Amino acid sequence: MTDLTTTTGAAVRPAARADPPARRISKHALLIVFGVVMIYPLLWMVSSSVKPTEVIFRDPSIWPREFDLGNYTGGWTALEHPFQHYLWNSAVIAIASIVGNLLSCSLAAYAFARLEFRGRRILFAAMLATMMLPIHVLIVPQYVLFSQLDWINTSLPLIVPKFLATDAFFIFLMVQFIRSLPRELDEAARMDGCGHVRIYWRIIMPLSVPALATSALFTFIWTWNDFFSQLIFLTNPDLYTVPVALRSFMDGQGETAWGQLFAMSVVGLAPIFGFFLAGQRYLTQGLATTGLK
């Protein structure tokens, strides 16, 4: 009997309370141990960032015995520019990408979700196909194009495509969301003589805030983490973003300055962690809805 209730509890959440205590405790123990293993490397990195480099190679514990911010002050100025320079370069690209993605993807999404037009099916299929396309397939000709435009070593190759909705994933995400909004709202607005531009801007966009937030968060995280295209398009050290700067730090002097390298790596992760804490709900919901449709 008890066995049956625990297994049926799979989908009925309140029934889980009927788990026998021993079972509940062992499950939590398992989940906690596993969680600690998962998160231990991160905690250890943060803790090591305040340890002297020699200690990093001896001390596997996550409690630093001494607390020294020297790695942060030293690492901050260890490269050609102070670290805020790289943070700024990354931030400019990330913010421009967010604005670009939100505008261009929502425009396309509105058309796919709300308008009837010739060629819709085929264009929608094309959009889904480009979603699967690896950047590596496009990077060589894109590089040729950008070098002919003289855009190499500017942030334009990283920003302009975002204003032209090249991240089709977000179009898809927004289409799914807009389709779930009641059509009565737009139809009422049509009755009142609203055109599509106004419906898009005044009705659909404000209602789509959750989808826009999800898109903004993912854009930020992906752009902030992006290394491949930044490595290729930005070879001038003045333009280095955080990932490229960290990599040059490691290849340059990092092997002898792990403490500083860790400290700056933590600085590089901090914005993502912050956005994760602030917008976790949107991240997990966005992920779940794309998976279910």
Place this chain on the structure above:
Amino acid sequence: MSDRTGSRTARSGPRRRETRVAYGFLTPWIVGMVVFTIGPILASLYLSFTDYTLLSPPEWLGLENYQRMLEDSRLHKSLLVTVQYVFVSVPLQLALALGLAMLLNRGVRGLPIYRSVYYLPSLLAGSVSIAILWRQIFGSEGLVNQLLAKVGVEGVSWVSHPDYALGTLVVLNAWTFGAPMVIFLAGLRQIPSMYYEAASVDGAGAVSQFFRITIPLLTPIIFFNLILQMIGAFQSFTQAFVVSGGSGGPADSTLLYTLYLYERGFGSFEMGYASALAWTLLVIIAVLTGLNFLFAKRWVFYGD
């Protein structure tokens, strides 16, 4: 979603106007797709038949680049490395994702906390910071060996050993099981509880419920995750690049396909050959996705 029958003739006027409006909304995307996606795909197909170093105009080679690929032993090594990486790390990652999702689905108290802890690595793992961390953790005096020393085991330098370096990257990819786990959790929640109730009335145990209800009803989600993670794994670059110091070493043991492509294209600026490599990658991914869809008919269960 689909054209309503009759609307074509009855509302051809408004519909034509709507088409014009729609293309207005779609203009940025269409321009972007033509300039940054379709154009480059066609251009790289052309370049793949040429010798091109950016300095002088492309020179037609015919199939020479593709013939060279047949004889390029580093490319073969790189394909082998990539296949090993994808086919070991993705199943591992998905198994962890499903296992943890099953544990968490049973109405665990503190679910949001567990979910956050498990999900966080997925967001961070793509960064250079984590690649740097990995290089230390699996280095000769890294965290892993420090912990092994506590139990009296002497480890090797995992990242600089040809037999283990790829393994560290597999571990890193498995570490990102949180994203597919979140998707599995959402899928599990959609399975109606009455199925389980009915099954347990009929005396089905936990194991048989898992294999006869959970897995079949979850196959669309398993399939979706499989496609997504496989494509993602084929594109892994940052981690292998940073951990191996840009070389794909030791002894090319972490030379993922993307690394080799980068090396040909942007290390030695053989744009023609790199284009041939890129097109081959496109074909590989397309074929794998196609095969997945083909086999999906046999094992994916889409309900009604």
